[in-house]
Amino acid sequence: EAAVTQSPRNKVTVTGGNVTLSCRQTNSHNYMYWYRQDTGHGLRLIHYSYGAGNLQIGDVPDGYKATRTTQEDFFLLLELASPSQTSLYFCASSDKISNERLFFGHGTKLSVL
Amino acid sequence: AQSVTQPDARVTVSEGASLQLRCKYSYSGTPYLFWYVQYPRQGLQLLLKYYSGDPVVQGVNGFEAEFSKSNSSFHLRKASVHWSDSAVYFCVVTGGNNKLTFGQGTVLSVIP
Numbered sequence: 427e428a429a430v431t432q433s434p435r436n437k438v439t440v441t442g443g444n445v446t447l448s449c450r451q452t453n454s455h456n457y458m459y460w461y462r463q464d465t466g467h468g469l470r471l472i473h474y475s476y477g478a479g480n481l482q483i484g485d486v487p488d489g490y491k492a493t494r495t496t497q498e499d500f501f502l503l504l505e506l507a508s509p510s511q512t513s514l515y516f517c518a519s520s521d522k523i524s525n526e527r528l529f530f531g532h533g534t535k536l537s538v539l
Numbered sequence: 540a541q542s543v544t545q546p547d548a549r550v551t552v553s554e555g556a557s558l559q560l561r562c563k564y565s566y567s568g569t570p571y572l573f574w575y576v577q578y579p580r581q582g583l584q585l586l587l588k589y590y591s592g593d594p595v596v597q598g599v600n601g602f603e604a605e606f607s608k609s610n611s612s613f614h615l616r617k618a619s620v621h622w623s624d625s626a627v628y629f630c631v632v633t634g635g636n637n638k639l640t641f642g643q644g645t646v647l648s649v650i651p
Contacts, residue, residue: 430582461641468543468629468641469583484638516582528575528639530582 429453432517432531439507440539447502447534449517457520458500459528460484460492462513469516475500507538541566543632545642553650554622560615560645562630572613573631574604577644583629589613600624625649 430451439445451458456477461469471484473492481492489511491503504511514535518528542565552558564570571590575583587598594606604615613630630642 466548466643468545468643470641471638474638518582527585527588528583530584532580532582 430517430519430529430531432515432534434534435532436535436537438537438539441508443504443507443538445504445507445536447504447515447517447536449500449502449531450498451500451517451519451529452498453519453521453529454497455519455521455529456497457522458494459518459520460490460500460502461516461518462486462511463516463533464513472502472515504536507536509538512536512538541570541632541634541640543630543640543642545628545630545645547645548643549646549648551648551650552620555619558615558617558620558624558647560628560630560647562613562615562642564611564613564630564632566632566634568634571633572604572606573633573639574598574602574613574615575629575631575641577627577629579626586615586628620647620649622649622651 433448459474460472463469470486472490474482475494493501514533516533517531520528544563573588574586576586577583589596589606597603602617627644629644631639633639
């Protein structure tokens with residue numbers, strides 16, 4: 427089964443801080459996604475990518491940048507973190523354009539003080 | 540635009556009882572529908588999916604869901620729940636445009 431590994435598992439930073447969340451997937455999936463999970467909102471799509479060098483804007487992109495450096499690696503960047511970005515972040519990957527099945531990482535819990 | 544509503548934020552049932560988790564979707568075309576489950580401190584896992592055909596689809600661990608176009612619903616059911624089914628359940632819709640829309644999630648608590 428495909429594996430998606432996120433790091434770190436937990437992160438605490440201060441307002442205005444610089445944070446990078448990392449995601450690596452095996453199985454050579456083309457599509458990778460970053461979601462945030464907040465109570466009452468379910469999962470909301472931040473950014474996604476079709477492949478190395480490609481980046482697409484999701485539904486809640488403000489305050490976030492992303493970069494897909496290789497087929498395997500997808501990074502989420504918060505350059506000026508704010509308390510509103512305190513959340514649980516999930517990375518996911520899929521191998522079909524129809525999003526038949528997403529494989530999720532275990533999540534990164536980010537706290538911005 | 541597509542949307543998903545899970546009207547029950549929390550559901551509590553006794554072990555061995557039957558279960559229904561409700562999901563209503565909004566999508567103008569033909570939807571692809573999914574149920575995902577999130578166990579504590581884990582990522583989401585696919586339970587089942589519906590694309591077309593038989594409106595009742597079977598998933599893992601005895602779960603099934605029924606698609607209703609007339610009601611715009613995709614309710615999840617299980618005949619007899621186990622304590623290990625306690626988790627958060629998400630209904631998801633997509634139109635095949637590479638963007639999934641998640642419901643708010645339903646927290647299921649199974650009482651032994």
